[in-house]
Amino acid sequence: MEGLIAAAQEEGTLTTIALPHDWCNYGGVIEGFKAKYGLEVNELAPDAGSADELEAVRANQGSTGPQAPDVLDIGLAFGPQAKDEGLIQPYMVSTWDSIPDSAKDPEGYWYGDYYGVLAFEVNADVVENVPQTWADLLKPEYNGQIALAGDPRVSAQAISAVFAAGLANGGSLDDAQAGLDFFAQLAEAGNLIPVIAESGTVSSGETPITIRWTYNALANRDANADIADIQVVVPADSGRYAGVYVQAISAYAPHPNAAKLWMEFLYSDEGQNIWLEGYCHPIRYEDLVGRDAVPADQLEKLPDVEGAVFPSLDQIGAASELITTNWDAEVGVNVGG
Amino acid sequence: MAGVTVTAPPVVIETPPAIATPVRAGAGSKVLAWVIMLAGVLYFFAPLVATGERAFRAIGRTFSFEAFRRVITDPEFLRTFGESVINAVATIVVSLLVIVPTAYWVTLKVPKLRSIIEFITLLPFVIPAVVLVFGLIRMYSRPPLAILGSYGSTRIILICAYAALSFPYMYRSVDNGLRAINVRTLTEAAQSLGATWPTIVWRVIFPNLRVALLSGALLTFAIVIGELTVALYLGQHTFGPFMSNLVRNFVAEPAALTILSFAMTWGAMGFISYLTRRQPGKRRMRRRP
């Protein structure tokens, strides 16, 4: 480990991509990393999607400049694809064994980092009766108030919302059609509006109800407390639907040692706890709790994810395919013109 | 060019008035003009007023400057704006140096190539920004063209890319300006006075295109200040990424930022506009007796 630290410090910088500061408290993670090891962190494109991250790796092959990313945080489905294309290199952190098998590549190419469950994020200033279940969302009082936090043809978060809705409406992890049907109903009733919700639009009241990962919703609740009263509700009828993202090191990383040190940091107790502060469940959560390594007050703030369902890679793949292909036809809101 | 007879009097350049035209508008025209102006003002100001309302009101739900204060006290605000302004000026220079001689040459010598040139200048509209930036990264990451090694050298590529992005606007403005002056006559007159091509372009064409150049410069300036995607993937810390960061998370700050950047850009443009009205070294050439 000492050797790694020294080698990383010689490299001096780490280049990251697609890490918004308010997502899982990445802001805190980056500051913590910088403070602990004295490295610089060069942050690219915080809003980049997983596909863009892979494209950045592809385009920057052989480059050592400040726009070549070292480390990636991508959707689960992209892990195997990146591995097949030879875009990432394997690395097993020292705490490798405490990462659940279902969340990592056996050869060490990619590994789950954190998860959260889906919840309703509601601006209670605008919405009097905060909905508690998916069924509630269909009520007429929510007309024109519900928006997805992404384009369901493109965003993993939005697709997960549709998938989860299905679970509460007779669907299963193997069939997302029920979710599409539910959203078709929502659109028909006029409750669903074709706007992309984000922290700003929820706080302002433009999109008072949306469905997001708990960590995003809670982070927004805290950040904009002086503007709006935001409540986060895990829907009671779909159970807890969890989604995992994975980390990987670029095969062409200009600073491979810094990248490896970054991973060591993320998967150390300290790093995992910083994610926890961002309301994310770090992948080694069970292990940490088992060893009492989580401060009690942090534990209390976390949403309860007992019994959360984790769709497998194949299930997500099938659902994504179904939803992205049929969204326009079945749910597509009339755009006129 | 022996045997060409120049019949026009030598070097009469009617400098298009940059400030006011002594054309008297009839009463009917004036009313119409005011109506149009008013409609325009209403249309443009409504969204800005709404944004302002958001900026002043949102935090704490009462009227306050809090949002503005938060934005202004962020050290990154002025730093990134400054960096973008410098990029913008550099881009304008590069763009002018490439476009003006080209547009001039096309008009004068090779009008048949006009369509091809116009097609190329309109390409920035149909190449998606991500494709452009990743294409540039691929081209310049590897030897023998490995230019993207450092922040500074990447910045040069950024500026050149921005100049390319400004081509549609710059070319059209310059072309419109060239159509308004009699390029052929001017050129022949200057040549008969013994001027060489560089001199003609620099001392005859440029000064007569002031209005067109101003339009092109303003359009280019705006593009550079607000550009996001290319800067983001080239890892450049400019104003676009700064703004997008803020917009993602907060409610009032983006509104305040919009108002502020609008005002500051407007001010910077006013400055550019002022500069072009008082160009040192520009001489009015008078009719020789």
Add this chain to the structure above:
Amino acid sequence: MEGQRPPRSWNWVGILPFLLFSSAFLLGPAIILLVRSLQANEGGWTLGNYRQLIDPQVLEAYGLSVRISIVTAVVGGVFGFLLAWAIIYGGLPRVFRSLLTTFSGVASNFAGVPLAAAFIFTLGRIGMITALFGFFGIDLYDSDFSLYNFWGLTVVYMFFQFPLMVLTITPALEGLKKEWKEASENLGATSWQYWRHVALPVLMPSILGTIILLFGNAFGAHATAYALTGGTLRLATILIGAQISGDVLQNQGLGYAVAMGMVLIMGLSIGLYTILQRRAERWLA
């Protein structure tokens, strides 16, 4: 022209700097775009990506993009022209001219998220003007009106189309010779006749050129539409973005092919515009 002319074949050298610069920063990436549109997602060469272009979804995207570009180019062109006319020849106070010019500079690139946000603040469900109407008892969103459809987007696009027209047509408007107006007045023509028979025909090549600029500007726009409608308005640019970027495994080859289709459409538009322009120029010769 009389006399000897130097062999024309060397004249193209004059645009060499332009060609070199464009190759380095535009044509290079464009060729990469072309190459990737011919590659299959799994590797190897294919025309399959292009075959997908006749899919009704794709054709609809092209149609939508072309429609909104034409509408905003024409409406933007007309009103922008009127605005430019008003400040140059309308007899308005002088200061308006520099104010509108610099304002147009800023507004021409005011797009994407801030612009969409500004209009949402104005005409969105809880927007300022919506509230104003509400005050008078009219519920805008109860009727067919919505900011989040084709016509809403058109209204928003005008914010950068008008200024673009103003700025770009000003050099041409300015260049109208005083003498022509005076001559036409001497001949007894009204202001309207002057414009209809003298000024507008003279300006037509420039107007056409600027309208194609507005067309291209709208055609390639995507950030504003995305910010406003969250991708529900399936413009070609948004379709491309969905295939190339995003968090879901998509069809990159298709994205590149659609982009090449846009290049083709742009090329055709320029062809059309060139024909119109030659006709307009003929009048002037």
